[in-house]
Amino acid sequence: MPVLAAHDLSGCSSLIKLPASFGQLKMLDVMLDGCGSLTELPDSLGDMEQLKCLDLSGCSSLQCLPDTLGNLTAIEYLLLDKCVSLVSLPDSLSGLEELWLGKCSSIAELPAALGRLTNIRKLGLMDCHSLKSVPDSLGQLAVLEELWLSNCSSLEQLPRTLGQLAKLRLLLLTGCSSLQSLPPALWYLPALEVLRVQGCSALHSFPTSSGGLDAEAIRTSTASLRYKQLLADYMAGKPLAGLQQLLELRIEGCEQLQSLPESLGQLSSLTFLHIQACSSISSIPASIGQLNALVDLRVMGCSGLLALPTSFALQLSALKRLHLDGCSSLASLPELLGLSSLQHLHLEGCSTLMQLPESLAKLCAVKHVSLAHCSSLDQLPAILAA
Numbered sequence: 001m002p003v004l005a006a007h008d009l010s011g012c013s014s015l016i017k018l019p020a021s022f023g024q025l026k027m028l029d030v031m032l033d034g035c036g037s038l039t040e041l042p043d044s045l046g047d048m049e050q051l052k053c054l055d056l057s058g059c060s061s062l063q064c065l066p067d068t069l070g071n072l073t074a075i076e077y078l079l080l081d082k083c084v085s086l087v088s089l090p091d092s093l094s095g096l097e098e099l100w101l102g103k104c105s106s107i108a109e110l111p112a113a114l115g116r117l118t119n120i121r122k123l124g125l126m127d128c129h130s131l132k133s134v135p136d137s138l139g140q141l142a143v144l145e146e147l148w149l150s151n152c153s154s155l156e157q158l159p160r161t162l163g164q165l166a167k168l169r170l171l172l173l174t175g176c177s178s179l180q181s182l183p184p185a186l187w188y189l190p191a192l193e194v195l196r197v198q199g200c201s202a203l204h205s206f207p208t209s210s211g212g213l214d215a216e217a218i219r220t221s222t223a224s225l226r227y228k229q230l231l232a233d234y235m236a237g238k239p240l241a242g243l244q245q246l247l248e249l250r251i252e253g254c255e256q257l258q259s260l261p262e263s264l265g266q267l268s269s270l271t272f273l274h275i276q277a278c279s280s281i282s283s284i285p286a287s288i289g290q291l292n293a294l295v296d297l298r299v300m301g302c303s304g305l306l307a308l309p310t311s312f313a314l315q316l317s318a319l320k321r322l323h324l325d326g327c328s329s330l331a332s333l334p335e336l337l338g339l340s341s342l343q344h345l346h347l348e349g350c351s352t353l354m355q356l357p358e359s360l361a362k363l364c365a366v367k368h369v370s371l372a373h374c375s376s377l378d379q380l381p382a383i384l385a386a
Contacts, residue, residue, distance in 0.1 A: 010034050010055075023047035033057040033079070040064075046071035057081040057102075065090050076119075080104055081126075092116050102126040109133065115140030124148035131155055139164035145191075151175035163188035175199040182207050186243075187263070193245055199253040206251070209263035243267055252276040259283070265290035271318075277301040284308055289315045289338075298323040305330055314338040320365075325349050335359045348372045355379050 006029035009015065015035045023044025030048070032038065033055045039062065045051075046068025052075060056062060063085045069075075070092035078093065080086060081102035091113035093099075097120055101107065108130045115137030117123075123144060125131060131152045138144075139161025147168060149155065155176045163185025171192060173179065179200045184207040186195075197203065246267050251257065251274070258280045265287025273294060275281070281302050286309040295318055299305065305327045313319075313336045322339070323346040324330060331352045336342070337359045343366060347353060354376050360366070361381040371377060 029053040031055045036060045043068045053077040055079040060084050096120050098122040100124040105129045112137050122146040126150040129153050134159050136161045143167050146170040148172045153177045170194045173197045177201045194248045196250040203254045204256045208261035248272040250274040254278050262287045271295045274298045279303045282306050286311050296321045301326040303328045310334045343367045346370045351375050
């Protein structure tokens with residue numbers, strides 16, 4: 001039988017089962033998305049040796065996948081969005097490059113065999129409300145580049161092996177409302193470029209780079225050589241610099257988060273820092289002044305923020321945008337002489353801010369200043385009053 005490009009059964013909402021002989025078809029792609037009455041898949045599906053993509057999105061009656069899927073060595077993409085009845089996954093899908101689980105609300109845990117997905121580059125877990133943890137074997141995913149954990153409202157912790165993901169570039173933690181802390185290993189992701197922690201309302205602390213490495217986890221794992229070298233440096237008492245490739249950091253809607261670590265200043269490549277709606281944060285670490293590459297800084301809706309460090313603006317010579325909107329407890333600003341590249345300054349809703357530093361008049365690059373609803377402001381620098 002010739003190899004067909006695709007078999008599209010999308011939207012066959014009355015389809016209950018597939019024939020046992022279905023696996024005899026020579027397919028590259030099988031589309032079963034929207035087959036809401038489909039309750040099971042035939043074991044013969046594992047015989048489709050050339051299958052690259054299997055789309056089961058919206059198969060809301062499907063409770064399990066056949067173990068024979070582990071035979072699909074060529075499969076690269078598995079889509080399981082809105083498989084709300086699915087309670088488990090097969091142990092092995094070694095060829096898989098992308099796995100997306102969206103609204104799989106019955107899945108409470110991932111198999112320990114997750115670490116066998118040695119080719120996986122993207123892993124997305126969205127709206128999996130019963131998921132409580134991710135296995136330590138996550139650290140074995142040596143080529144994983146993107147990890148999405150969105151609206152997994154029962155997720156309580158991340159694996160201690162997170163720092164072993166040597167190729168991880170993107171980490172999204174959004175709406176994980178039961179997550180109380182992040183593992184210190186987060187600081188040792190050598191390739192991470194984007195970190196977003198949004199809507200994690202129970203998060204009360206952010207790890208520091210001195211939080212320690214898990215020696216036992218490394219001894220018993222297949223960790224990267226770089227991670228093992230970090231352990232050796234740590235045990236020798238050498239200072240550790242982490243997240244050297246991080247370009248973007250967003251921390252939003254983490255109402256219980258009380259402080260940011262001083263090690264924030266180690267993020268030498270950071271260009272975008274966005275902290276929003278973190279009402280319990282009262283101060284920003286002085287080390288923020290060490291972020292020489294920072295271009296865009298937004299601290300917005302942080303109603304508990306009382307002051308910025310005096311060293312804040314001395315070295316941020318690359319900063320072009322500064323947003324402090326909605327920081328209603330901020331009474332004053334430090335001198336801004338070091339912000340030689342600043343073009344946009346937004347202070348909307350800083351209702352207790354009484355005055356602006358005179359040094360603002362000396363910042364020649366400034367194009368736009370927004371002071372709406374600064375109801376306590378009683379004087380302006382001469383250049384703004386003119």
